[in-house]
Amino acid sequence: xxxxxxxxxxxxxxxxxxxxxxxxxxxxxxxxxxxxxxxxxxxxxxxxxxxxxxxxxxxxxxxxxxxxxxxxxxxxxxxxxxxxxxxxxxxxxxxxxxxxxxxxxxxx
Amino acid sequence: xxxxxxxxxxxxxxxxxxxxxxxxxxxxxxxxxxxxxxxxxxxxxxxxxxxxxxxxxxxxxxxxxxxxxxxxxxxxxxxxxxxxxxxxxxxxxxxxxxxxxxxxxxxxxxxxxxxxxxxxxxxxxxxxxxxxxxxxxxxxxxxxxxxxxxxxxxxxxxxxxxxxxxxxxxxxxxxxxxxxxxxxxxxxxxxxxxxxxxxxxxxxxxxxxxxxxxxxxxxxxxxxxxxxxxxxxxxxxxxxxxxxxxxxxxxxxxxxxxxxxxxxxxxxxxxxxxxxxxxxxxxxxxxxxxxxxxxxxxxxxxxxxxxxxxxxxxxxxxxxxxxxxxxxxxxxxxxxxxxxxxxxxxxxxxxxxxxxxxxxxxxxxxxxxxxxxxxxxxxxxxxxxxxxxxxxxxxxxxxxxxxx
Numbered sequence: 001x002x003x004x005x006x007x008x009x010x011x012x013x014x015x016x017x018x019x020x021x022x023x024x025x026x027x028x029x030x031x032x033x034x035x036x037x038x039x040x041x042x043x044x045x046x047x048x049x050x051x052x053x054x055x056x057x058x059x060x061x062x063x064x065x066x067x068x069x070x071x072x073x074x075x076x077x078x079x080x081x082x083x084x085x086x087x088x089x090x091x092x093x094x095x096x097x098x099x100x101x102x103x104x105x106x107x108x
Numbered sequence: 109x110x111x112x113x114x115x116x117x118x119x120x121x122x123x124x125x126x127x128x129x130x131x132x133x134x135x136x137x138x139x140x141x142x143x144x145x146x147x148x149x150x151x152x153x154x155x156x157x158x159x160x161x162x163x164x165x166x167x168x169x170x171x172x173x174x175x176x177x178x179x180x181x182x183x184x185x186x187x188x189x190x191x192x193x194x195x196x197x198x199x200x201x202x203x204x205x206x207x208x209x210x211x212x213x214x215x216x217x218x219x220x221x222x223x224x225x226x227x228x229x230x231x232x233x234x235x236x237x238x239x240x241x242x243x244x245x246x247x248x249x250x251x252x253x254x255x256x257x258x259x260x261x262x263x264x265x266x267x268x269x270x271x272x273x274x275x276x277x278x279x280x281x282x283x284x285x286x287x288x289x290x291x292x293x294x295x296x297x298x299x300x301x302x303x304x305x306x307x308x309x310x311x312x313x314x315x316x317x318x319x320x321x322x323x324x325x326x327x328x329x330x331x332x333x334x335x336x337x338x339x340x341x342x343x344x345x346x347x348x349x350x351x352x353x354x355x356x357x358x359x360x361x362x363x364x365x366x367x368x369x370x371x372x373x374x375x376x377x378x379x380x381x382x383x384x385x386x387x388x389x390x391x392x393x394x395x396x397x398x399x400x401x402x403x404x405x406x407x408x409x410x411x412x413x414x415x416x417x418x419x420x421x422x423x424x425x426x427x428x429x430x431x432x433x434x435x436x437x438x439x440x441x442x443x444x445x446x447x448x449x450x451x452x453x454x455x456x457x458x459x460x461x462x463x464x465x466x467x468x469x470x471x472x473x474x475x476x477x478x479x480x481x482x483x484x485x486x487x488x489x490x491x492x493x494x495x496x497x498x499x500x501x502x503x504x505x506x507x508x509x510x511x512x
Contacts, residue, residue, distance in 0.1 A: 005270055005458055015266055015345065017458055029460060045266030045345035059347075062269070062358060064304065066351035079347070086348035088300045089335060100342025 002038065004048055006031035008063030013047040013079050015061075020048065025076075039076040047079040059084050111472060112286035116480040118250035119185060122210030126250045127182035128414045128479045129156065131430065132238050134188045134231065135175060135202060136161030138195035141218055145190040148231035155487065156242075157235055158429045160494040167196045170371065170499045177372040177410040179206045183430055185245055186212040186238035188231060193219030212241045253287030253378065255479065258408025258416045259359050260293050262401035265421030266345050269355020271438030271454040271467075272419040278468035279417075279475070280361035280380060289375050291411055292360040293383035293404060295325040299335055300350035301357050302326075305382065310364040317368040317505040321384045324506070328386050359419060368505050372410040383411060388502045402426055402495040405433060415478055425449045427486025429494040432478050435485065436471075451485050 002025045004014040009032055016025075020042040024035055033050060042048050047061070053073040058065045067084045077083070081095045096103050118126035134157065136145035142161055149159035160178060162171045179187050179202060187206035189199030199215035206213035214234045221227045259276045261268055280290040298305055302322040309315035329335050337349045346352045366379040375381050385398060385407045398404050401418060408416050409431045418424065418435050423442040427433045437443050440455030452474060456462045462470075478484055 003459070007270060007274075015270055028458075043345065047345065047347065061351060062354040064301070064350070064354050066300075066354060067348040080345070081342060081347055084347055086300070086350060089337075089349050095339075095342055098343065100339035 001026055003027075004036070006033075006050065007061060010063050011060050012050050012053055012057075013059060013061050014050055016042050016044050016046050016048055019044045037076045039074060040078055042078045049073045049075050049077045049079050051075050053079075111469070112252050112282060114476055115249040115251050116476065117247045118254075118479075119182070120246040120248045121182050123180070125182040125412075126248060126254055127185070128250070128255075128481070129183040129430075129432070130185040130242050130245055131183055132157045132186045132188065132235055132242070133178060133184050133430070134159045134190060134235065135179075135199070137189060137191040137197035137199050137202070138165050139163035140165075140192040140195070141190045144218055144224060144227045144231065145188075147224075147228050148188070148190070148235060149492075151228065151232060152235050152239075154235075154239065155483075155490065157239070158492045160429045160496070162197060162496050164498060165195045168498045170501050171496050172197060173372040174406065174410050174496050175202060176205055177374075177412075178430055179211070180209055181409065181412065181430055183414060184211065185242045188213070188234050188238065189215040190227070190231060191215070191217045193217035212238045214238070250479070251286075252283060255283065255475075256289040256291065256375065256412045256414050257283060257475070258291040258293070258383070258405075258411065258413035259419065260401065260404040260408060260416070261297075261356055261359065261419040262404070263420040263422040263424045264341075264352075264355065265439060267438030267455055267458065268419055268421045269352075269358060269438075271457050272421065272436050273355060273359035273438070274464060275438075275452075275454045275457070275467045275471055276359040276417050276419055276436065277361035278464055279471045280359070281363055282468060282472060284361070284363040284378070284380050287378050289378045289412075290361070290363075290380045291369060291375070291383050291408055291413060292357075292380070293385050293407060294356055294398065295321055295382065295384055295386055296329060296335075296398070297356040298322065298353050299326060299329060300348070301353045304357065305360075305365065308363075308365045310366050310379070314365055314367040316507070318365060318382060320505050320507055321368045321382065321386075324384075324388070325386050359417075369411050370503060370505070371407045371499075371501055373503070374412050381411075383407060384501075384505065387499050388506055399497055400495055402428060402493040403497060405431075406494055406496060415475060423450070425486070425489075425491065426493045427484070427489070427491025429492045432484045432487050433491075434474060434478060448489070449485050
């Protein structure tokens with residue numbers, strides 16, 4: 001079974017407890033929604049959008065703002081470096097989506 | 109809350125504090141006397157005899173204050189200081205500080221004792237006499253209100269913020285409500301959350317101290333060009349420093365923050381405290397903030413922690429000198445894989461096998477057992493790590509960083 005965990009009731013993302021493929025995902029008992037449909041592959045430990053999130057809207061986890069959306073995000077999508085950025089660290093929108101390595105400096 | 113009224117038998121010290129262990133600390137005052145000191149501890153064959161020390165021959169006030177805080181620590185009953193004979197730190201001073209605390213103490217220089225073999229024998233004789241004296245330490249009941257617990261995380265993964273640090277936060281709320289003292293650290297892992305911490309300050313002084321400490325950590329990160337987040341964190345699913353910070357800060361629970369402790373400083377009143385382990389300016393000359401987990405644990409212990417929590421996701425095996433370490437993981441797979449080393453499985457909450465309140469209660473039970481004398485996994489295995497680096501730190505929070 002595919003599962004994800006929502007921490008704060010007002011969070012708009014949950015954390016994948018298993019590797020997610022397209023299809024139904026079971027949330028923890030005290031989450032704001034019981035189930036949700038994943039739109040794409042999401043690695044374990046990564047975030048899934050619980051609702052549609054507009055570009056510029058805050059990403060909320062732990063009931064705390066952890067960054068903002070850089071593009072519109074559909075419910076069930078993978079939420080990571082390609083669609084959100086830090087409100088503090090200006091380098092955070094220049095990170096490789098898979099390795100997390102910075103891409104804003106070219107080493108030659 | 110009745111279960112927080114439980115008591116256990118503790119060791120009474122002259123200053124009125126109570127210890128949950130009755131240890132003999134063998135201290136080396138320079139790397140040159142480390143082998144002799146370590147051999148004394150090892151050959152004593154007693155888990156309550158342990159070794160710590162500082163490698164430097166030259167002066168570092170931070171390190172000396174750290175050693176003194178360990179000598180005064182309530183879990184320590186007696187002290188043997190072993191020097192080579194030409195270093196800066198004077199073993200006689202350390203022994204005298206222990207004696208002032210009413211603790212059996214002894215010291216010697218290896219150069220005056222005839223070398224390795226006779227020094228080890230001299231130390232063993234001394235330790236044996238101390239252990240006999242420690243049998244007479246008065247035993248008294250102790251409660252959660254007298255307990256100090258410190259928490260940090262290391263080898264974190266996505267479960268730390270979901271389960272491991274959450275149970276520590278819930279436990280800390282219970283401990284603080286019971287009148288106890290909780291200490292959390294890793295201010296460099298609070299970047300992005302300065303306002304969340306400062307608005308929890310109990311009063312204006314605490315608020316200013318937290319703001320200055322946060323600002324210093326931010327300046328430190330900028331000057332060393334490194335935030336406490338790495339490619340591995342991103343690959344593991346954390347998208348921003350704020351997200352990682354929140355996973356770390358959640359272990360502080362929800363109660364008001366009484367203020368900021370510097371390394372080796374005792375909390376003047378119970379409640380929740382933020383520990384600042386970041387070097388003060390001169391930092392580029394002297395010290396980095398958290399070179400490894402054991403340095404962080406030592407910082408928490410230097411502030412009087414009787415027990416520390418080390419929250420891990422990926423797993424770690426370390427223990428510590430002076431205070432037992434309870435290793436908590438939010439990752440049940442890690443718990444199963446490293447069952448000989450992990451004390452507490454907080455991952456059960458993620459697959460619905462338990463609830464957060466029930467988990468916090470389980471941690472209360474475990475703390476009570478450990479305070480009563482039950483060995484943690486790392487204690488039983490003989491893990492006695494310690495790490496005391498060269499560092500520069502002011503004795504109090506410096507205001508200039510945030511006044512600029």
